[in-house]
Amino acid sequence: MSNVLAVLEQRDGALRKVSHEVVTGARRLADALGGEVHALVCGAGPVSGVDAAGRHGADTVITATNAAFGPYAPEGYARTIAERAQAGGYSAVVCAASAQGKDLAPRVAARLAVPLASDITDLSVDGGAVVVTRPVYAGKALLKVKVVAQPAVLSLRPNVFTAVERPKPGTVESVAATGDGGRVVVKGIKAAAAGALDVAEAPIVVSGGRGLKEPANFKLLEELAQAFGGRAAVGASRAVVDAGWRPHGDQVGQTGKTVSPSLYIAVGISGAIQHLAGMRTAKVIVAINKDKDAPIFKIADYGVVGDLFEIVPALTSEIRKLNG
Amino acid sequence: MKIAVCIKRVADSETRVKIAADGKSLDEAGVKYILNPYDEFAVEEALRRKEQAGAGDVVVIACGSGASQETIRTALAMGADRGVLLETAAVPADGLSVARALAAELKDGSYDLILFGKMAIDDYNHQVGPMTAELLGLPCVTCVAHLDLAAGKGTAEREVEGGMEEVEFPLPAVLTVDKGLNEPRYPALKGIMAAKKKPLAVKPTTLGAPGLEVLAMTPPPERKEGRIVGEGAAAIPALLKLLREEAKVL
Numbered sequence: 001m002s003n004v005l006a007v008l009e010q011r012d013g014a015l016r017k018v019s020h021e022v023v024t025g026a027r028r029l030a031d032a033l034g035g036e037v038h039a040l041v042c043g044a045g046p047v048s049g050v051d052a053a054g055r056h057g058a059d060t061v062i063t064a065t066n067a068a069f070g071p072y073a074p075e076g077y078a079r080t081i082a083e084r085a086q087a088g089g090y091s092a093v094v095c096a097a098s099a100q101g102k103d104l105a106p107r108v109a110a111r112l113a114v115p116l117a118s119d120i121t122d123l124s125v126d127g128g129a130v131v132v133t134r135p136v137y138a139g140k141a142l143l144k145v146k147v148v149a150q151p152a153v154l155s156l157r158p159n160v161f162t163a164v165e166r167p168k169p170g171t172v173e174s175v176a177a178t179g180d181g182g183r184v185v186v187k188g189i190k191a192a193a194a195g196a197l198d199v200a201e202a203p204i205v206v207s208g209g210r211g212l213k214e215p216a217n218f219k220l221l222e223e224l225a226q227a228f229g230g231r232a233a234v235g236a237s238r239a240v241v242d243a244g245w246r247p248h249g250d251q252v253g254q255t256g257k258t259v260s261p262s263l264y265i266a267v268g269i270s271g272a273i274q275h276l277a278g279m280r281t282a283k284v285i286v287a288i289n290k291d292k293d294a295p296i297f298k299i300a301d302y303g304v305v306g307d308l309f310e311i312v313p314a315l316t317s318e319i320r321k322l323n324g
Numbered sequence: 325m326k327i328a329v330c331i332k333r334v335a336d337s338e339t340r341v342k343i344a345a346d347g348k349s350l351d352e353a354g355v356k357y358i359l360n361p362y363d364e365f366a367v368e369e370a371l372r373r374k375e376q377a378g379a380g381d382v383v384v385i386a387c388g389s390g391a392s393q394e395t396i397r398t399a400l401a402m403g404a405d406r407g408v409l410l411e412t413a414a415v416p417a418d419g420l421s422v423a424r425a426l427a428a429e430l431k432d433g434s435y436d437l438i439l440f441g442k443m444a445i446d447d448y449n450h451q452v453g454p455m456t457a458e459l460l461g462l463p464c465v466t467c468v469a470h471l472d473l474a475a476g477k478g479t480a481e482r483e484v485e486g487g488m489e490e491v492e493f494p495l496p497a498v499l500t501v502d503k504g505l506n507e508p509r510y511p512a513l514k515g516i517m518a519a520k521k522k523p524l525a526v527k528p529t530t531l532g533a534p535g536l537e538v539l540a541m542t543p544p545p546e547r548k549e550g551r552i553v554g555e556g557a558a559a560i561p562a563l564l565k566l567l568r569e570e571a572k573v574l
Contacts, residue, residue, distance in 0.1 A: 072489070074464070097450075099484035103466045106419070106451035110458035115418040115535040118449050131539065136447050140341040141350070142542050145417060149535030183463040184493045191487040198485040204573075241503075248469070248504035249483050254337040254445050255361050255503065263573045274337040280547065284571040286563065292552065299547050302566055306556035314557035318564055322574060 002035030007095040015049035018096040020163035026094040027057030032125035042077045044069045054170010066177035075182025078107035097155035105155040114149040138254035138277035159260045197233040205261045207235035211268020215245035227319040253278035271296030325380035327370040327437045331363040333395035334446040362441025368508040400519035401511030410529040418534035423455035440500040442467045457498035464498040
């Protein structure tokens with residue numbers, strides 16, 4: 001068999017955008033293997049938006065529902081996916097390396113008694129074997145890995161596999177997932193501030209470091225982020241997170257999040273090697289720093305030297321005009 | 325409370341990565357090695373739980389080369405009671421083979437809690453903890469940033485996109501922990517001295533054939549040389565023009 005199982009993700013009964021990337025990656029693999037893409041999504045009930053999976057190249061879409069699954073059931077999902085993977089004799093199982101995928105994919109791989117190639121940024125097929133690229137040392141090096149075991153279980157780094165339209169039938173089939181939800185019970189999600197984007201998912205990230213001098217000054221970055229009209233998130237360097245100025249979830253770098261936005265604006269960040277590792281894959285990097293010799297300028301596409309307290313408000317007002 | 329903490333020796337986050345002559349691994353010359361930062365949160369949490377319970381046993385377990393003994397001693401200096409090194413020639417890219425070795429060691433330990441860091445900062449795998457849990461048949465919560473334990477049950481919070489997921493689970497369980505769960509202590513001189521005398525069992529371990537074969541390690545693609553657009557707020561119009569017309573991101 002040369003078919004590929006794509007594991008989609010939903011939240012509150014709606015398909016998440018990262019699922020399109022998963023189908024796109026799975027389609028590439030299936031084309032190289034000469035097989036079909038079967039997409040699987042687990043949930044407590046029907047999932048809206050699954051028809052999009054056909055648009056991105058799924059031959060069939062299976063929704064596996066079980067009321068006991070609640071918002072997310074790690075054990076119930078892992079069992080359902082592993083059983084389907086086994087029964088279908090798939091060549092590969094493709095998940096997202098999202099928060100949920102990072103939790104789920106290792107469980108599925110362990111149940112199938114195969115390794116997991118996680119957080120991959122590229123994939124191909126060579127002589128029938130799946131070959132992937134994955135960043136290590138937070139992106140300071142890339143590892144090319146051949147997956148010897150079958151099925152090849154992969155998780156794709158979000159924001160890397162740009163969703164491509166490749167229309168296929170996308171026949172939707174609904175099945176009842178058997179068994180219980182498992183011992184680990186997800187009660188729900190306490191949402192962050194309404195509309196707040198996660199730095200790992202935002203297309204634009206505005207990050208601040210020590211140069212902001214004190215926590216209250218992050219207001220300048222929040223205003224700049226808001227000026228982008230809901231497309232930007234505020235990130236932070238390790239120094240300011242360790243100092244307690246910003247929450248841990250905002251940290252960009254080797255001991256925080258690795259981000260690949262289309263625009264990364266580093267404000268008052270000197271550019272320690274462990275920070276650069278977390279954001280070097282951004283499409284465009286802008287640095288604003290008073291020290292013209294700061295290492296951040298070495299990897300920034302565009303640098304502005306000077307006082308951030310003068311530059312950032314001016315930039316914010318110009319961006320507001322653009323989006324006004 | 326009997327708690328196991330699985331730890332890893334990793335290259336420090338400030339390491340400049342140089343690729344070894346084999347073209348497949350890190351050149352270790354001059355690299356400083358540390359206890360994986362996320363594992364420090366796991367060790368700290370184990371110590372706090374033991375202290376709260378008033379009694380217990382905290383065992384740190386590492387899988388790796390003989391040099392990992394030093395990493396285990398760091399955790400012992402923080403206050404863990406004893407260490408176990410599953411000694412292998414090298415740590416493979418395949419997390420499942422490590423999980424299998426750890427599960428075999430943990431299987432008959434009757435631990436109330438088995439802790440891991442949410443990931444190692446070298447391979448970014450996020451996988452050995454949940455894989456070990458599956459192999460042991462234990463419940464597992466990953467990326468725990470807040471934890472309450474009472475009467476054989478736990479509640480945890482883990483960060484997901486846009487919020488915190490609230491999770492309930494029974495004990496015994498495997499947890500992988502995130503930054504923010506606690507503030508790890510620094511080993512005091514007294515702890516460092518005491519750590520030298522604490523038991524550390526070294527068990528030669530053979531890992532199964534890896535299911536992932538490393539073909540090559542390469543440097544990431546170079547970013548093209550950037551430029552300084554200008555100084556101060558006066559540079560903003562030029563910057564915006566470049567972002568719009570050259571970079572096309574606005």
